[in-house]
Amino acid sequence: xxxxNIRKHISAQYNQDLENARHQVLRLGGxxxxxxxxxxxxxxxxxxxxxxxxIERHQNVREAELSVExxxxxxxxxxxxxxxxxxxxxxxxxxxxxxARIGNEARRIAIAVTENKHSFVRHFASSIESLGERVQLILxxxxxxxxRLDLDAGASIAKQDKKIDKKYQSLIQQxxxxxxxxxxxxxxxxxxxxxxxSLERIGDRCQNICDYVVYFAxxxxx
Amino acid sequence: MREVEESxxxxxxxxxxVANSDVAVVIESLNLFYGDKQVLKxxxxxxxxxxxxAFIGPSGCGKSTLLRCxxxxxxxxxxxxxxxxxxxxxxxxxxxKTDINHxxxxxxxxxxxxxxxxxxxxxxxxxxxxxxxxxxxxxxxDEAEHALRLAGLWGEVxxxxxxxxxxxxxxxxxxxxxxxxxxxxxxxLLLDEPTSALDPISTLTIEELINTLKSEFTIxxxxxxxxxxxxxxxRTAFMNMGALVEYxxxxxxxxxxxxxxxxxxxxxxxx
Numbered sequence: 002x003x004x005x006n007i008r009k010h011i012s013a014q015y016n017q018d019l020e021n022a023r024h025q026v027l028r029l030g031g032x033x034x035x036x037x038x039x040x041x042x043x044x045x046x047x048x049x050x051x052x053x054x055x056i057e058r059h060q061n062v063r064e065a066e067l068s069v070e071x072x073x074x075x076x077x078x079x080x081x082x083x084x085x086x087x088x089x090x091x092x093x094x095x096x097x098x099x100x101a102r103i104g105n106e107a108r109r110i111a112i113a114v115t116e117n118k119h120s121f122v123r124h125f126a127s128s129i130e131s132l133g134e135r136v137q138l139i140l141x142x143x144x145x146x147x148x149r150l151d152l153d154a155g156a157s158i159a160k161q162d163k164k165i166d167k168k169y170q171s172l173i174q175q176x177x178x179x180x181x182x183x184x185x186x187x188x189x190x191x192x193x194x195x196x197x198x199s200l201e202r203i204g205d206r207c208q209n210i211c212d213y214v215v216y217f218a219x220x221x222x223x
Numbered sequence: 224m225r226e227v228e229e230s231x232x233x234x235x236x237x238x239x240x241v242a243n244s245d246v247a248v249v250i251e252s253l254n255l256f257y258g259d260k261q262v263l264k265x266x267x268x269x270x271x272x273x274x275x276x277a278f279i280g281p282s283g284c285g286k287s288t289l290l291r292c293x294x295x296x297x298x299x300x301x302x303x304x305x306x307x308x309x310x311x312x313x314x315x316x317x318x319x320k321t322d323i324n325h326x327x328x329x330x331x332x333x334x335x336x337x338x339x340x341x342x343x344x345x346x347x348x349x350x351x352x353x354x355x356x357x358x359x360x361x362x363x364x365d366e367a368e369h370a371l372r373l374a375g376l377w378g379e380v381x382x383x384x385x386x387x388x389x390x391x392x393x394x395x396x397x398x399x400x401x402x403x404x405x406x407x408x409x410x411x412l413l414l415d416e417p418t419s420a421l422d423p424i425s426t427l428t429i430e431e432l433i434n435t436l437k438s439e440f441t442i443x444x445x446x447x448x449x450x451x452x453x454x455x456x457x458r459t460a461f462m463n464m465g466a467l468v469e470y471x472x473x474x475x476x477x478x479x480x481x482x483x484x485x486x487x488x489x490x491x492x493x494x
Contacts, residue, residue, distance in 0.1 A: 009492045081450050083477045083489045220479030 007089070018076050019089060022069060026093055026100070029065040030144040033104045036062060037140060037203070040107040041133040043114045044196060045126050055111035062104035069097050085217070092217040096147060099206040103140065106199035113196050125175060125193065129200075132168045136200045139165065143207040152218050155211035162204040169201040237469040237481045239458055241269040247411060247441040248293060253307035255288060257300065262288050264465040266307070270458075275433060275442045277456035277473070279449055281488065284462040286445045290413050293443065294330035295323060312410065328355070331404035335416040337396035339388035339403075344380050347388045347399055351407035366406055373439075374402035375432050394425025398432060405440070412436065414444040418451065430455050449489055453477045461485045 007023070008016045036055050043052035073090050076082065082090055139161045146154030173194065180190045216222055248270040255263035263285045270276050278286035288297065295316060297303045309316050316326055328351065339347050348367040349357075357363060367384070371377040376398045380391070388399055397417060404412060414433070418426040433442060433455050446452050452459050453473060460470040461484070469476060469485045480486045487493070 006492070009487075011491050011493055015491065083449070083453070084480050084486050086490045087478060 006085070015076075015080055018072070018080075019086065022072050022076065022090070022093055025065065025069045025072065026096055027144065027148055029062065029069060029097055029100050030140075030147070032058075032062050032065055033100050033107070034137070034140055034144065036104055036107040037137060040110040040114075041130070041137070044110050045130050045133070047114065047123075049115050049117075052111040052114035055107055056115065059104060059108040062101060066097050066101040066104075069093065088217045088220060092213040095213045096210050099209050103203050103206050106203055109199050110196045113192055124179065125172065128168070128172050128175060129193075129197065132165065132172060132197065132200055135161065135165050135168060136203045139204050139207045143210050146211055147214055150214055150218060152215055155208070155215060158207055158211045162208050165201060165204040169197065172197050236267070236467045237471055238267070239269065239271075239470045239472070241271045245271045247272045247312060248443075249308070249310040250289075250292070251308040251310075253289075253292065253305070253309065255285075255292065255297065255306075256304045258302040262465055263292075266467050268460065268467060268470060270441065270443060272441050273437060273439070274457040275437050275444060275455050276458045276460065277452035278443070278445045278460050278462060279447075279452045279488075280462035280468075282447070285465045286460075286462050287415055289462070290332075290415055290443060290445050293411065293413055294327045294332060295321070296332065298323070328407050329409055330411045330413060331407065331409035332413040332415065333397070333400050333404055333417050336420045337393060337400045339391070339396050339399055341387065341389060343385045344388050344391070344399060345384040348402050348406050350403060355407065370402040370406035371399075373405055373436065374398045375428065375435070376402055392425070394421050394428060397421060397425070397429060401429075401432065401436075405436070409440065411441045411443065414442065416445055416447060419447060426451070449477075461488060463488070 007019050010016045010019075036058060039051050039055045042048060043055060073093055077090060080086070139158060142154065142161065143158055145151070146158065176190050176194050176197070180187045183190075212222055246269050248268075250266050250268045250270075253263055253266040254261065266289060278290060280286050291297050292305065292309055293311065293316075297305065305317065307317075311326070311330060314321070340350060342350070345367055348370050349363045352363060352366055357366075368377060368381075371380060376395060379395060380399075383390075388396065391399060397420075401412075401417075418429050421429065430451065433444070436442060437457075444452070444456065456473045458471065459473045459476045461468045461476065461480075461482075463484050469480060469482045471481070476485065477489060480489065
């Protein structure tokens, strides 16, 4: 289903409503991307002010999610969508849930930074930075795939996710070794581990979103 | 991207697979003309026994005309010429030997506007039975009660059976007409836009009634209301410009239609 087709309803208002819903998803995606970027900078540099900003702005992510949800519910109630329109709305519903959860992961990382749990993160800064860059890239590519309704993006996103998993495993190995060598630092290291885990989960959520795009276009999952 | 067929080729209509033993109506290569104008184009369709089959499509697409072929109501139209084959429970209804009265007893029909006779509620329900020569009052009483109960009207009218049917509300009149149709025990019930003259609550009552009747009768409904087709039917046939475009399971047709014309129609797009 191309963007052009979304605009082909007899009712111009219906076209407008569906377009708006789709644009709002991309707006939410932009917000989440920004939150993730700031959370990563905060964890790597230990910048608590930046981390606090991420926590404050999480409300915007939540509001954007609710606003799309509200608009989609209204469209369903008023238009009783069918076929590709119905699938588009279901895709939007599921996508915003995953995007909001990515936003949650960013918030979780930011909270850990403000609670001073990453004071010794510098040992792993470059590894976390490298993992973070990959995660930012996969999110950007996923949002791109959603915007273009690109069905083939799923394969490349899956490849990217595998690389993220590899980096994650190696980082977990480093953290485990660090804990074994410094048993007193286990609690702090565990906190870093949770943040790293948050980053890894984002890759999985991006894969979900690519699956939803396929469902929208083909009516089934591959 | 899912392949969506764009062709208007009627022979390529998406069809519902129905086992021969489960078939109530078979339509083969049906062409229908009003004078020079071809209204139905090479329709091939099998309606399974029981359950609800809905015909949807834009005005003038031929869905009501097709429905009226089931019990030869088109015989009443001057200049109507039909070719092809229509079988109802294995009998070719196009044959000259077909007993039309028997056919219409077997294939009942309810129209857009309720058309009760200007008689009492009771006399409306037993009208068909009296025509068939049933005189025993006890049988008539029992059959009237049974039909009114099936139509979900008994509780509302049981104390006023002698009152004129015209005193009922439109929704009640439509259920009375359905009771009249099912009193003669048809196998197939044709509903031609049965709720288009009714308010939303009466519409829901009729839809609920369709839902209870479908285990006993083969119901074929023509409706302009696509959501109604989605709500009440098990199978849906989409027609356009006299041709059958797509015929399949209702759940699939309304979520993943196979043809572009179907998609455009049910989502309100211009093709």
